Amino acid sequence: MPEVQIDQSRCIGCGYCVDFCPVEVFDLVPDDRSAGAKKAQATREEACWACDTCVGQCPTNAIRIVESAEETQSRDRDEPCAPPLPLEEHELYTEWHRVLMDILRLRWNPVAISLIPKGQPLPDVAQPRVKLRHCQALMSARRGKSILMPAQCHACPDGTHILGLTEIPPKLASGEIYLQFKKLATIDAAKQMVAERPRLPNRSIRATLVSPLQEAQRTPDVIAVIAQPEQLMWLCMSSSFYSGKRFNFQVSGYNAQCVETTLIPYTTGKFNISLGCYGCRASSDIGDDLMFMGIPKAQMPELIMGLKQLGKKAIHDSRNKVYLPPNL
Structure with a gap:
């Protein structure tokens, strides 16, 4: 269980931690040293998710969340690991990685995302020493890290519920927390946003796994590409190279990585842009110039073939501005 540390000499009793905590860890209690004053106290510390929302909202930096590395480990010592991928499958993902990186000139690795259902064995991949959000794990995977995260490794109660690892906390289900962040105008709007987003059945997923695509440890359900708009444009064109079809994307500005990049491709079988x-x-340290695309594994072969064709001429011509008037 994470330890919630409150520096009472810094606490001013503003109540922000009470308002913003999605799992209601805090209360304001009377301050014995000052009549009429109140201080924050972690009265339900056992409920803490270590999401650090309270840390970020505290105006006086009075709160710290301390975690133990042992608490994030979940595999039974006697439980066998999932078998490694066959060499042929590994080579396929390595080739996809090469094509995406070379033709698009990506800076970051495409990321293989796997949602491991309840009852299935876990691969032999390190779990994080501290809790991470799904989006934070994706950002680490684009740099080359493979990360296995059962429910207790996830720091975001919202994303963890959406991805089917846990139940949703009441304060999130009601939409109340979104009003605290001033992200929606009314409680009805917040409830509508919660109702419209897809989610997997509670506790149907045992763990999430993210890896650089070329180092995938399990057959990915979705491949995430973190890139600039121009690069994602070519992926859209690659997907329609043989069909000419247009696309409709689901975006909202809420739950981008868990819903828009991961779950929508996972549940619909269609790629999505976020x-x-x-x-x-x-x-996370995601750049303001970057966007996200989640691609179901089943769509990758056709996309890769289309991208190879576009790479022969169209991408080169566009990037070299062949139609730009000389005096513009």
Whole structure:
């Protein structure tokens, strides 16, 4: 269980931690040293998710969340690991990685995302020493890290519920927390946003796994590409190279990585583009110039073939501005 540390000499009793905590860890209690004053106290510390929302909202930096590395480990010592991928499958993902990186000139690795259902064995992949949000894990995977995260490794109660690892806390289900963040105008709007987003059945997923695509440890359900708009444009064109079809994307600015980049492709079998969201942009180092695309594995072969064809001429011509008037 995470330890919630409150520096009472810094606490001013503003109540922000009470208002913003999604799992209602805090209360304001009378301050014995000052008549009529109140201080924050973690009266339900056992409920803490270590999401650090309270840390970020505290105006005096009075709160720290301390975690133990042992608490995030979940595999039974006697439980066998999932078998490694066959060499042929590994080579396929390595080739996809090469094509995406070379033709699009990506800076970051495409990320293989796997949602491991309840009852299935876990691969032999390190779990994080501290809790992470799904979006934070994706940002680490684009840099080359493979991360396995059962429910107790996830720091965001919202994303963890959406991805089917846990139940949703009441304060999130009601939409109340979104009003605290001033992200929606009314409680009805907040409830509508919660009702419209897709989610998997509670506790149907045992763990999430993210890896650089070329180092995938399990057959991915979705491949995430973190890139600039121009690069994602070519992926859209690659997907329609043989069909000429147009696309409709689901975006909202809420729950970008868990819903828009991961769950929508996972549940619909169609790729989706995301602009990012408040949470992922506030809690990771994602650049303001970057967007996200989630691609179901089943769509990758046709996309890769289309991208190879576009790479022969169209991408080169566009990037070299062949139609730009000389005096413009």
